[in-house]
Amino acid sequence: MAGPYVPHYVGDAVDKKLRSRLGWLTAGVATSIPWPPSDVWVTYDGDDFILRGSKRNEQPSPPGITIACDRDNVDDALAKVYRFTSILGWYKCGFVDVSGYTYGSHPMLYGDPRNVYSSTGTMSAKSFNCNHMPIVRDERARKALGFYREGSRLRHVHDNYSFLSFHKVIESQFANGRTKGQWINANLDNLTDDRAVARIAELRASGLNVGDHLFESGRCAVAHASLHGEIVDPDIPADRRRISSDLCVMEALARYYVGRELQIENDRETYANRNRLAPWRGLMEAASLAQLEAGEVPETVDQLDGHQVSLGLWPDGPIPGLEAMTMRVEAIGAGAVRVVLLNERLTIVLPFVLDFRHGRAHTQLEEGGLCHTPQNRPDEADVRAYSTYFYNVLGNGIAELQIANLQPVDCEVVIPVNIVPPIPQQAIEEQVERFRQQGAA
Known part of the structure; x- marks a missing residue:
């Protein structure tokens, strides 16, 4: 299940x-997840975490996470960071693991070139x-995610201990x-990882009970070393190859347990499953909402009409000039409602489609825009506000209502077709300058 909105702040x-x-x-x-090049502050579950960027003054900088901490509460703060890294790594389909920490009155960085690193980054x-x-x-669930974090980090360091985690x-x-053991054997056929499926087939073809094999030749052999018991001998290549070959099965089982049994989504699943319109469900009458979500046409959706809507861009927040738009219902279709947002002077009109059947909201960039009325004409602030919305969304920005x-x-x-979107800020300034020149003509 998707979590709540997580504010992000930069700059x-x-x-x-x-x-x-x-x-x-x-x-x-x-970390193996795409890490930001500069600092990002996120508020998650009531705590503020600041992801320290991988670059500073155009030079490499150690990635890290900073949290407010009093001198006598270091362990409490560190525990919060551990839990945050566990879910963050899982959610982004990689790992984030703490290599060390430092405390001080000021937010110092913790550097260790061998153990503090980011293997991939984001554009900004x-x-x-x-x-x-x-x-x-x-x-x-917390413990399971903690062990998964360990296993994912060790996957790139030591196969034996990754398997154990x-x-x-x-x-x-x-x-x-x-x-x-019963759970493992019952769910082997539910795994979809190609490597795991192939290894399971190979073990079964050898006449092995896969669950028993993973426990005795894997878990116990790694964790224990008795004189006559089965072990993973660090000097025997065949032993190391066996664990390395079985590791993909154990990893797939762990991932399946967290995702299916504990029902903790990653960001790909959240993207596919989350109902974007969920925050507005409470605004509507239950009968009308049920009809829309069933793909039907309700008699009315008057409950949506007249609301004041703030239009912004993620993660920047409201666009100046579009913070107080009035929403009007324009049309009702099968499972969907078309609305328009109007500014107070009626010089900006922006249409959107609310697809309740699929839980999605869609911009309508090809329609709407700046409007002239007998009473009002767009001014420079309107041009800048509309251009900020239009060119950022055209450039794959996320509009928020x-x-x-x-x-x-x-x-x-928005995925533009047959065009190369201009750089948003450059296009905005060009539109403002064109408006100024037209006014001076």
Whole structure:
């Protein structure tokens, strides 16, 4: 299930935040997820986490996570960072793991070139997105994610201990080994990872019970070393190859358990499943909402008409001049409602389609725009506001619609066809300058 809206802040807002108090803990991280090049502040589950960018003054900088911390609460702050890295790595389909930390009155960075690194990055701080990351408060789920974080990090360091950590993801959820083994055997055929499927087939063709094999020749052999028991001998290539070959199965089982049994989504699943219009469901009568979500045409959706809507861009927030648009219902179709947003002077008209059947909101860039009325003509502020919306959305920006204190409704990203979108800021200034020249003519 998708989590709540996660505010993201970049630039001056982050600098101001870091100067707002004394007492900070910074954990240096090793990560495989796309990491922002400059600092990003996110508010998640009531706490503020600042992801320290991988570049500073155009030079490499150690990635990390900074959190407010008092001297006598270092362990509490560090525990929050551990939990945050567990869900962040899972959500972004990679890993984020703490390699070390430092505490001080000012937000220092923690550097360790061998153990603090980012293997991939984002184009800009605004490209980083962990919005709607699930909130994890269940202790069993927390432990499973912690072991998954360990296994994912060790996947690139030591296969034996990576295998053991992935096994602990499942082992930590059962009171006895028999039930755990039954779960493993019952779910082997549910795995879809090609490598895991091939390895399972290979083990079965050898006449092995896969669940028993993973436990005895994997988990126990890695965790124990007795004189006559089965072990993974670090000097025997065949032993190491066996664990390496089985690791993909154990990883796939751990991933399946977290995703299916604990029902913790990653960002791909959230993107596919999340109802973008959920924040507005409470605005409508139950009968009309049910009809729309069933793909039918209700008699009326008057409950949507007349709301004041703030139109913004993620993650920047409201667009100046579009913070107080009035929403009017223009048409009702099968499962969908077309609305228009109007500014107070009626010089900007922006249409949107609310697809309740599929839980999506769509911009209509090819329609709407600046309008002339007998009473009012667009001014420079209108041109800048509309151009800011149009060119940013055309350039794959995410438009957000917010009513009062409800969570924002994000619109689908526009994929331009047969055009090369201009650089938004450059196009905005060109439109403003053209307006000035027309006014002077």
